[in-house]
Amino acid sequence: MEKRKDLYTREAILIKSDLVEALQNDANEIVAIEKGKNRQRHLLLPFSYSDFKNLLIKFGTACLYKRCQNKNFVIDENNEPVIKQLFYYVTHNPTFSGELSKGILLQGKYGCGKTILLETYSMLHNHVVKKFFLNHSLLLFIKSVELQEQIRKQSVKYFVKRPMIIDEFGRESKTIQDYGNVIRPISELLSLRSDVGTLTHGTSNFTLNTLSSEEFYGRMIGDRLRMMFNFITLPGESRRN
Template identity: 65%
Template sequence: MTSTNRTLYNTLKDGIQNIVAGEKEKIEQQRFSLPVSYPDFCDLFIAFGTYCIFRRNQSHGFVIDENNEWLIQQLYYYVTNAPSFDGDLDKGIMLQGKYGCGKTVILETYSLLHNHIVKKFGLRLPLFTFIKSVTLQEQIIKQSVQSFTQKTLLIDEFGRELKTVQDYGNISRPISELLSVRSDLGVITHGTTNFTLETLSSDEFYGGMIGDRLKMMFNFITLKGDSRRK
């Protein structure tokens, strides 16, 4: 039996432990634990949600009610890294629900609140990029997939874009390719969608392989209620 060279072993062990620690730090840097109470979080969310709605030239304010209260609470658990979160804190959030039920406003409000905190206090955290899936696909075609692999994306209306596009005669799948790369890199992604995971995993959408990655990337959370649009 070959004996272990302890000096070599210790050098290799120290090396991999340093590498693992570096990767763990990268993961932690993607997350920020907001040090506020739940009532204060709700007050902030209502204020930023109202601002989000006003930017749409609508004069009514954001309201927390029986349809979105559970979701707001889950978002609070998520942004405070609380074990009470009903999902995996290392995954992003995909809000599902009917058309007009308020998914986009809630996710954009989350984006506005996060970015305001980062800018206000000069935190070394990535800003959220809130973008519709159709626009994201257009920008990938004009630039490259690599331009969007490291950004923290909040993809609105996920699944609404064309699944294949013609690029100088070649058929490409920009969003599928982006999701595959981001999944491999472990970059946090959030989104809203009108479709279920089963539908998104179908051949008419992204297919089973990407669908399997979606399960690894997202906590699928359903927002209840009908359209709030007036």
């Protein structure tokens, strides 16, 4: 009986001579749909570079004042090359030095300005989305320690599909006790977000090699980090004074 079914299948395929072409067309259509979804993940900001810099200064200053730091956001020789790459990224410019389909992980020394730069970007992104009622998700800006605690209190599923910026990536405890069980909330979240392709950004004081070590997330998660992020280094010493 099974052999007869196989014969019927082969006969049906032979009769429909254009089957391969039809399947190829279907595959091309699926690829086009998925490409469209990937483009939709990014909010395209239609700014010139000078406008983008000025907006970062304004919103960055607002971020600093929210922290009770009475000073202006400054663009200088240390952060401007990174800001230019961020501009290429948010305007979908092929000049961007990485892959536009990935998120951005800013690396650098303590206090060099990684957090304020991406927090400023998230504020600008969210303000544009809300002001113009755009069909884009808001960016959740959250420290890794707080994120881990939220996962423990709620569930990892609440954070799998939401676009986010994870600040101080790698600073959290890698394992925690939950009702007697040892769990790895951030590792599990990264794995799930990688599987579904959720856009993730972050900041970290650690290199990819360090994050991929057994003392941190291990080689398996490290390999996923390579797939998820463009690793960009922000040079310079601490701006905290």
